Amino acid sequence: MALVLVTGGRGFIGTNLTRELRSRGHDVWTCDILQGEDPLHVRADTSVYQQMEAIFRKHKFDYVYHLAAEYGRWNGEDHYDNLWRTNVIGTKNILRLQERHPFRMIFFSSAEVYGDYDQLMSEDVMERIPIMQMNDYAITKWAGEMQCLNHASMFGSETVRVRPVGCYGPHEYYSPYRGVIPIFVYRSLTGEKFSVYRGHKRIFDYVDDTCTTFANIVENFKPGEVYNIGSREDWAIGIEELAEIVLEATGASPVLAEYKGEEGFTTRVKVVDFSKARRDLRHDPKIDIREGVRRYVAWTRKVYNK
Amino acid sequence: MALVLVTGGRGFIGTNLTRELRSRGHDVWTCDILQGEDPLHVRADTSVYQQMEAIFRKHKFDYVYHLAAEYGRWNGEDHYDNLWRTNVIGTKNILRLQERHPFRMIFFSSAEVYGDYDQLMSEDVMERIPIMQMNDYAITKWAGEMQCLNHASMFGSETVRVRPVGCYGPHEYYSPYRGVIPIFVYRSLTGEKFSVYRGHKRIFDYVDDTCTTFANIVENFKPGEVYNIGSREDWAIGIEELAEIVLEATGASPVLAEYKGEEGFTTRVKVVDFSKARRDLRHDPKIDIREGVRRYVAWTRKVYNK
Numbered sequence: 001m002a003l004v005l006v007t008g009g010r011g012f013i014g015t016n017l018t019r020e021l022r023s024r025g026h027d028v029w030t031c032d033i034l035q036g037e038d039p040l041h042v043r044a045d046t047s048v049y050q051q052m053e054a055i056f057r058k059h060k061f062d063y064v065y066h067l068a069a070e071y072g073r074w075n076g077e078d079h080y081d082n083l084w085r086t087n088v089i090g091t092k093n094i095l096r097l098q099e100r101h102p103f104r105m106i107f108f109s110s111a112e113v114y115g116d117y118d119q120l121m122s123e124d125v126m127e128r129i130p131i132m133q134m135n136d137y138a139i140t141k142w143a144g145e146m147q148c149l150n151h152a153s154m155f156g157s158e159t160v161r162v163r164p165v166g167c168y169g170p171h172e173y174y175s176p177y178r179g180v181i182p183i184f185v186y187r188s189l190t191g192e193k194f195s196v197y198r199g200h201k202r203i204f205d206y207v208d209d210t211c212t213t214f215a216n217i218v219e220n221f222k223p224g225e226v227y228n229i230g231s232r233e234d235w236a237i238g239i240e241e242l243a244e245i246v247l248e249a250t251g252a253s254p255v256l257a258e259y260k261g262e263e264g265f266t267t268r269v270k271v272v273d274f275s276k277a278r279r280d281l282r283h284d285p286k287i288d289i290r291e292g293v294r295r296y297v298a299w300t301r302k303v304y305n306k
Numbered sequence: 307m308a309l310v311l312v313t314g315g316r317g318f319i320g321t322n323l324t325r326e327l328r329s330r331g332h333d334v335w336t337c338d339i340l341q342g343e344d345p346l347h348v349r350a351d352t353s354v355y356q357q358m359e360a361i362f363r364k365h366k367f368d369y370v371y372h373l374a375a376e377y378g379r380w381n382g383e384d385h386y387d388n389l390w391r392t393n394v395i396g397t398k399n400i401l402r403l404q405e406r407h408p409f410r411m412i413f414f415s416s417a418e419v420y421g422d423y424d425q426l427m428s429e430d431v432m433e434r435i436p437i438m439q440m441n442d443y444a445i446t447k448w449a450g451e452m453q454c455l456n457h458a459s460m461f462g463s464e465t466v467r468v469r470p471v472g473c474y475g476p477h478e479y480y481s482p483y484r485g486v487i488p489i490f491v492y493r494s495l496t497g498e499k500f501s502v503y504r505g506h507k508r509i510f511d512y513v514d515d516t517c518t519t520f521a522n523i524v525e526n527f528k529p530g531e532v533y534n535i536g537s538r539e540d541w542a543i544g545i546e547e548l549a550e551i552v553l554e555a556t557g558a559s560p561v562l563a564e565y566k567g568e569e570g571f572t573t574r575v576k577v578v579d580f581s582k583a584r585r586d587l588r589h590d591p592k593i594d595i596r597e598g599v600r601r602y603v604a605w606t607r608k609v610y611n612k
Contacts (some may be wrong), residue, residue, distance in 0.1 A: 049387075080398045081355075084390055092386045092442065130436050131454055134397065139452055143445050146438055154571060265460060 007085030008068030013126040046090030075177035087140035111165040112138035123271040158223035165230030169207030170299040188252035189306035206292035209285035220296035308545030314374030348478040352396030381483035384444030393446035418444035464529035471536030476605040494558035495612035503569040511537035512598035515591035
């Protein structure tokens, strides 16, 4: 069993991943910019070096899941100051601590690093084709990957990078900056209108499935590797169909969905290759979109009393 | 004549460029994290939005030369917090202001964005070949370029990017983080030893020449363009030969130069293409390395009383 730190441990993925890792018997500490009730939780802002250093002075972690980050494209555009400080200065702080403490890091990047690349997104695309990231959030994630790679080559630090794709599920609290599923579900339950852009196709993966794969990393940690982690290639779904599934699961009125033309500055269809995660990390999603949305609707109803 | 703002106007290139622009009759304001005696100078940290916004509320600039930045690779590694805040959050602040005020921006990137690419560095390399930046400083510069490009496509903002290569000259005050010329010159004059890595070849350009070309941009501003700006392709020089030139110009003892093997984590030879700057910006350097070093030695002697 390993001693693990999950940064951003009170966030959406962090909360779910911590539960999964603990269920396997690992000792898991969490840190987050928020305080927390858990005895193994420490308040710390990853962008403030001394707050992180204090944690590493007390514990000798085997693995650090570095999840602490500002999420999402529009959140990143509106809060770029927080974005760059947390996602990039924060990651550099972790890398500096990794030079002094020999833990293995799992760095959370994003499929956003593929920019507007519209062919099959295999992990080695960036080695073959020049890619431009289309927004600050995506740039911070690619910058973080390069920081990890540069530190590995200069200091021999051991890091695995993951690029999650469309993860959703319980503990993803609503804000207007969230992905389509929280927005569709929350607004369906509160009776607010939401925009459904036609012609886009995406992959979504229920957080329990994703966290199973994330947790598997400590069992087959290959330094330097990078993995797309989503659901299954053939679970890609049109945004219009997703809206129908949500309306059905919530019982909301179809008039809430406002259908619009294509959204600008984003790819129409994302096609992602998950074969590497299946091969190395026993990636094997079980919960399809209908079941996942059903569970997420139940969680949202409970949390917001809707 | 234009109303111009030079950010980082008290820095090395900023000081020289401001003088050049004023000599052509432009009205030039400067800002910098430092206070200054000039009546057209404003203290402002580019990474603090409200300080920059206050300047743009008062003046309607035609052009902004955005030079304010943390410089250099090792400075960036040791002071990454300042680096990311100034170079990237600072640039985003300028881009946000550019959405509200229709000025034309000249963004100062760096030839460091070419990473370890060892073929001819033409400006379009990044469109043809996947490049990884090798340190945080280089990543901030590439991030800044992508921010400029994304804002141009989303908001139609007009920006020209420049990638300076090995600029040196008066007002480049010594620190151990500076480039080889200030280090060689300053240490020769103070009698301190300096490392000369064998087998590296670089291009250096005297700041008066470079600033002439930078100042020419307002006369032929082509939005979206990017330019390498250095000296001449055939002025590339080995670092050992440079050391000899400095020792000769300073009259220092040759024992100060400590010859070493190749330096790690940097390219051996940089070959840069300046044809685009010649074509569009009348780029035409006059001051060769011997004359430039002679002038820089004179300036350094005067400033440091050596």
